[in-house]
Amino acid sequence: MTGKKMLFSTFGKVLLLAALWPVQALAVPTCESNYSGRTDYIHTSAQILSTGVTISALRDLPIGSVLFRQYIQPVNMSSGVRNCTLSSPDLETEKIYYSAYWEPDGALPAVSGQYNGGNVYETGVPGIGMTVGSNKNALLNTLPFRNNFYITVGEGNAMAASTRIIGSDGLEVLLVKTGNIAAGTWNVPINYPPIVYYVKYEANLLNPPTQAPFTDYGYRLTISGSVNVVAGTCQTPDINVPMGTHSINRQTQTTEWVNFNLQLNNCPPMYGRYNRKSPDTYSTAMISWVDNTANSSGEIVKSIGKPDTPNDISFRLNPVSGYQTLAAGGSCAALTSDSDTAKGMCIEIQNNASENILTNSQANILTDANLALQQTTASYAIPLKARYARNTESALTGGKANAAVEFTINYQ
Incomplete structure (x- = not known):
């Protein structure tokens, strides 16, 4: 009988599967223009309302403490995108992404500290720094700051439904303790560069933009002014307290006071300071500059309150x-x-x-x-x-x- 070998081996099989589907055109959103029609910033300004205001920044106040706070609401410049539509054979929807930016328009002074995770900048007075933030929420987002948005558009969306408008948020200017402050009265300048606010069309999620990204220009805000800050301590002489002579015995517990x-x-004078405590919002700011020139009131409303935190x-x-x-x-x-x-x-x-x-x-x-x-x-x-x-x-x-x-x- 002729012997035979049986070989056992394992062979892997590769199974290739493919699914073929009809190619479907992706939805392509487009926007007619920016919302405002502006092609450049509107130049505006705001003052630091420090007339009659002096604050006292004393020695042991912790670094990072707020010394001065002013809320600024620039003129309302609604911005965004206009008449966004979607061209598609199907009733699809698509997201259009855009962002609002608040940025310094120029070189910033050197960084001298931190506040709420953001940079604080030199003022020229050692120990006192400044920062500016968007008052979008109680945390205060220090500049530069970007806030992202999107809108959903679809075939047949009405014009109003496919238009997004963003009103510009307010700002806060803060003076912050960054180190030891020498004794004396200091005039602290607010030398922050101009601030620009704009809205920029970014892209949609799946497709590149069908048009060049455009910008809706808001304001270019210049803030000017200064704040008087007093620093110093008291003189504390040594003291001798004569306690007298006393007779004591087992029953003695105390002597006379x-x-x-x-x-x-x-x-130094104790004026107090302006503080910012979470969850503070613009409504708690004791000093404010609100530009209503675009509204029916047509004026700038200024409010100067006393320091809210005593020394x-x-x-x-x-x-x-x-x-x-x-x-x-x-x-x-x-x-x-x-x-x-x-x-x-x-x-x-x-x-x-x-x-x-x-x-x-x-x-x-x-x-x-x-x-x-x-x-x-x-x-x-x-x-x-x-x-x-x-x-x-x-x-x-x-x-x-x-x-x-x-x-x-x-x-x-």
């Missing part, structure tokens, strides 16, 4: 020899250590509201000075009181009972 003041001399002075106490715990609870200042220092006692410090200042300070909490701040150069006193009080030590012995406490003033 001794009143004293933290003195703040020759402080604030607070303070912290730091015992040089450290903190101790009161027998009654709370924090107190340890006595200066020496061979003949008393034991079992410490110094408690409160304000007029009976608030334990050292308890706040040990928890890294600033205590409000509760001062009526003036818009002139002035001096202030922060009233406090001190006494000896039992701490949690078991021993109680007489001796020297001196203590040193450093105070730090926080200016915002």
Whole structure:
């Protein structure tokens, strides 16, 4: 019998399938023109409304804080595309994409900081920067900014249904703290380049534009003016508080209060500042310039309100020899250590509201000075009181009972 081999092998088959469909013409949207018919920008201007306005930017205000804020609504220049239609044998629809742009038209100053993720630019005054943003939403989109849109057009769409109009949004001008500001009164110029607003036809999703991209021109806005900013701190002399001599025994818990003041001399004027806090919108701006010359009122409406955020002075106490715990609870200042220092006692410090200042300070909490701040150069006193009080030590012995406490003033 003749032997035979059976070979087992695997062969892959490639199955090619194709589906053939009738070629169908893609929908081609076209637009007749831009909406306004303009071929260039309308030149306009707005002023920084700073007459009678001065703000105070104090030392400890955090970097990135807003110092000044003005809302500007340029003349309403509706823009967009006109009479967009779709030529197609079928009842298809197609999207037409276009964008609104807000851009500086010229060289920007050097970047000196950030606000809301956007650049802040130098003003010429160290520590104070400026930025301009589109007031499209509460976040404030710093320039340059682009907002994208689309419209859907289809065969048989009515003219009104296939026309999109965009009204220009307002702008905000901000001064922002970017670093340390030297003491003095500074006239801060708004030297931002002119701002252009326009709408540009981009393309549709599937096809290239059937016509050259066109632009609908809005405004070219020039902003001019300056803002006065005061910076500085107070003079804070050292203080000696005579605590007196006291007899103590096992029943002694505290001594009588001794009143004293933290003195703040020759402080700068405290005008406050203009702030922007999320979710602020244009309606919360205390200063505004609204151009209604294109409307029935035919005028520019100016509004100047007082600063919406007052300055604030607070303070912290730091015992040089450290903190101790009161027998009654709370924090107190340890006595200066020496061979003949008393034991079992410490110094408690409160304000007029009976608030334990050292308890706040040990928890890294600033205590409000509760001062009526003036818009002139002035001096202030922060009233406090001190006494000896039992701490949690078991021993109680007489001796020297001196203590040193450093105070730090926080200016915002």
